[in-house]
Amino acid sequence: MNPSLQTVPLNSYQSKLFLAFQSEQKMRMWLTRLSWISSLGAGFGFLILLFSNGYLGDPSMAILMYWGLFTNLSSTLLIPYFSVPNLILELVLPNSSEEKAQRIELIKIHKERILLPFLRNRGYREDVTQEEIHETFLIEKFQLNNRFNWKRLGKIYFVFYSIITLICSFFFFQSEF
Numbered sequence: 001m002n003p004s005l006q007t008v009p010l011n012s013y014q015s016k017l018f019l020a021f022q023s024e025q026k027m028r029m030w031l032t033r034l035s036w037i038s039s040l041g042a043g044f045g046f047l048i049l050l051f052s053n054g055y056l057g058d059p060s061m062a063i064l065m066y067w068g069l070f071t072n073l074s075s076t077l078l079i080p081y082f083s084v085p086n087l088i089l090e091l092v093l094p095n096s097s098e099e100k101a102q103r104i105e106l107i108k109i110h111k112e113r114i115l116l117p118f119l120r121n122r123g124y125r126e127d128v129t130q131e132e133i134h135e136t137f138l139i140e141k142f143q144l145n146n147r148f149n150w151k152r153l154g155k156i157y158f159v160f161y162s163i164i165t166l167i168c169s170f171f172f173f174q175s176e177f
Contacts (some may be wrong), residue, residue: 028078038071039072042065045064078154083118092140104133107133108137
């Protein structure tokens, strides 16, 4: 039986970590879908405006086209933002050794759900044994010491993207169809 599907007793700290990991994965899925849907929506809106007006000089079409391109380019930030889960990223923070040990134990328990998908995405081998999973292994494989802070950049970019989206929607609805 798959060890990650077995009911393994976790302490409260590990349970909170695992729930945070699961919510991060759900957020990744929803943001990816939202980005895809908004890019398609902008493309369909652009085509509707193109065929209803018949010319490209309409300001609402230009706003929609540039916002769609901006949204499509923004989706490229999702890849590095979610490339390594916070559960593994926080191993390099100056936490207590007990917290790090509990994180590593949680990763060992749920290896198939936490570690192997990210190793697969990076092209590493999948036959990682329980003994190989330790702090230095994770820091080396995910290159955590020299990794750019994509989480901070993503939060700043989200504020920037929200402001641009509000400005574009304001000008889009102010222009005549």
